[in-house]
Amino acid sequence: MKTADRLDLTDRRLLEKAQNSFPLTVHPWRSIGKELGISEREVITRLNRLSKQGFIRKIGPALEAGQTDFRASTLVAMKVHEGRIQNVAKMIGEHRGVTHCYQREHEYNLWFTIAARNQAALKRTLEAIRHAAGVTKDEMLNLPSIRTFKIDVRFRLS
Amino acid sequence: MDDLDREILYAVQDGIPLITEPFSAIATHLGLTPHEVVERLKRLREEKIIRKFGLFVRKSKVGVVANAMVVWSVPRERLRDVAEFFSEFEEVTHCYERRTTPKWRYNLYTMVHGRKRKTVQEFVEGLAKRAELEDYEILFSVREFVRRSTRLS
Numbered sequence: 001m002k003t004a005d006r007l008d009l010t011d012r013r014l015l016e017k018a019q020n021s022f023p024l025t026v027h028p029w030r031s032i033g034k035e036l037g038i039s040e041r042e043v044i045t046r047l048n049r050l051s052k053q054g055f056i057r058k059i060g061p062a063l064e065a066g067q068t069d070f071r072a073s074t075l076v077a078m079k080v081h082e083g084r085i086q087n088v089a090k091m092i093g094e095h096r097g098v099t100h101c102y103q104r105e106h107e108y109n110l111w112f113t114i115a116a117r118n119q120a121a122l123k124r125t126l127e128a129i130r131h132a133a134g135v136t137k138d139e140m141l142n143l144p145s146i147r148t149f150k151i152d153v154r155f156r157l158s
Numbered sequence: 159m160d161d162l163d164r165e166i167l168y169a170v171q172d173g174i175p176l177i178t179e180p181f182s183a184i185a186t187h188l189g190l191t192p193h194e195v196v197e198r199l200k201r202l203r204e205e206k207i208i209r210k211f212g213l214f215v216r217k218s219k220v221g222v223v224a225n226a227m228v229v230w231s232v233p234r235e236r237l238r239d240v241a242e243f244f245s246e247f248e249e250v251t252h253c254y255e256r257r258t259t260p261k262w263r264y265n266l267y268t269m270v271h272g273r274k275r276k277t278v279q280e281f282v283e284g285l286a287k288r289a290e291l292e293d294y295e296i297l298f299s300v301r302e303f304v305r306r307s308t309r310l311s
Contacts, residue, residue: 063207154248
């Protein structure tokens with residue numbers, strides 16, 4: 001909460017504009033500036049600062065997972081002993097296809113999403129992870145998605 | 159998607175630089191004009207290879223610190239309607255149907271974000287009531303270990 005207080009109104013409008021309707025043009029910062037009534041230079045300066053302060057994860061594309069070389073993906077849940085969770089999470093993060101890994105408040109306390117080139121590779125990787133984590137088949141859930149109804153990650157800032 | 163498209167996506171997938179013409183370097187490298195690069199990116203967005211192009215905020219920094227995955231057990235015949243109803247809310251950023259297992263009966267998943275745990279909890283209770291669902295669990299996230307973008311290869 002405190003960190004967000006450091007954002008002034010222009011910062012908030014800038015983040016929202018670039019989040020919700022980024023202009024794909026040769027001079028995107030100029031276009032954004034025009035809409036907000038500030039100069040291109042100011043847009044760049046502010047975004048640089050916001051980036052340094054950690055408010056920005058990335059300015060670029062989110063790729064549709066099924067369209068990349070990693071066509072097989074799933075969500076996995078595991079029951080990991082509390083004291084080992086950090087090490088297990090670190091091991092999981094070392095796999096390139098892992099995009100999210102969270103500890104959650106549940107009996108299944110470690111959750112991650114993983115993608116691989118094909119189902120066979122995905123299966124092999126999951127087995128390798130399961131062994132390295134020291135969990136039994138019963139302590140692991142493999143929950144591939146069947147249908148996506150919504151992905152729209154944006155946050156209100158102003 | 160052709161080879162040039164792939165080269166462009168490689169170049170921009172981790173983010174574009176904060177300079178006046180962020181697409182110029184990759185354009186020069188590929189023998190294209192910056193305008194051609196932009197047109198290709200737009201087409202990739204239309205073709206849904208790019209799901210979104212823009213700025214991604216670090217949610218914890220802007221006060222969104224209560225994040226929950228809610229798992230629901232929804233009767234098959236109601237799944238579509240319920241999922242579409244949940245998807246209308248801006249607090250719900252993701253909504254998926256997932257495979258069940260004998261040990262795990264939940265078939266619908268929503269990610270819900272908010273500034274306070276209590277707000278998220280009440281929001282989810284409201285959803286449950288309106289959708290007339292009783293079999294669900296809220297799994298708040300405790301710690302983020304990995305959060306990275308989907309990469310091209």
